[in-house]
Amino acid sequence: MLRWLPSPLKGTLSLLLYILNTLFWFIPLMLLAVLKLLPITRWQAWMSYLVDAIAVAWISMNNLTTRIFTSIKWRVSGLETLSRKDWYLIIANHQSWADILILQNIFNRKIPFIKFFLKKELLYVPFMGLCWWALDFPFMKRYSKQLLKKRPELKGKDIATTRKACEKFRYKPVSIMNFVEGTRFTQTKHDKQLSPFQHLLKPKAGGTAFVLGTMGEQLHKLLDVTIHYPQGIPSFWDYISGKVHAITVNIKVLPIGKDLIGDYNDQAYRERFQQWLNQLWVEKDQQLALLEKNAAK
Secondary structure (H helix, E strand, O other): OOOOOOHHHHHHHHHHHHHHHHHHHHHHHHHHHHHOOOOOHHHHHHHHHHHHHHHHHHHHHHHHHHHHHOOOEEEEEOOOOOOOOOOEEEEEOOOOOHHHHHHHHHHOOOOOOEEEOEEHHHHHOOOHHHHHHHOOOOEEOOOOHHHHHHOHHHOOHHHHHHHHHOHHHHOOOOEEEEOOOOOOOOHHHHHHHOOOOOOOOOOOHHHHHHHHHHHOOOOOEEEEEEEEOOOOOOOHHHHHOOOOOEEEEEEEEEEOOHHHOOOOOOHHHHHHHHHHHHHHHHHHHHHHHHHHHHHHO
16 A cells, blocks of 8 residues: 555655554553453453454454555465464474564464463563563573582472473463474574574474473464565564565474473483484475575576
8 A cells, every 4th residue: 555655765654653553552451461460360261362353353443554655465375274263383404584474474363373482580570571461471481500410309390490491381272382483584693503404493392392291282283484575684673664575385284193292301211302303404494495596496
């Protein structure tokens, strides 16, 4: 609609609408967060559904802003079998701050609202901690290897604590997101890591294994997402100011078998899980190389 405007103006107006949209939904979100304090399980579950509905509406308005100010040719595959009534673990390559907006865009109203595992300490971050709690983001408590050596009786308690925090998802569908590279791809980081992949950083298996160890019996499917930018990796500003004209997203739906669930402190399981994840990354790297080659034609 307003795609003819100069890029700086489109970016400024987009950012302003994102901020206003967030502030608008923040008020009912905080109201529900206060009401959610009532210690009645069914009441809290009902409030959680309403909170998720607010999050979906917030994303929908952000997506509308994207459509107004940008002209993006989306090439998305793999959405056909997805459902808002299922439980998912999502893993993806990470190249830009825009990745999160893109994932929210393509998955909104197709799967349950996407949530991230957060460290328990983040619960006490002013303002945002309350938002994350209201949105039912699962908070995890992890013990370092050094502490476990000193206090072996703590082994497995981090999984038990986080699993208890996720009990609400047993009857309420959820999507858990994890960027397994741990940070955004840059050539500098790639070279520093001596990454064996051409287009990816090394995957960090521990976080994904922790999620599966905590919620593996509840999560039904794994969504392996590959994001490619044919014009090159954009910044967040490039995305909101209309400088991105094409995005490719390929989604593979994989089963979560019992062999993927285990204790990451167990060496045999750890080696098996790392091998499985590295193989996924080999295939993802090959897919990105092919997409890059086709984009250059």
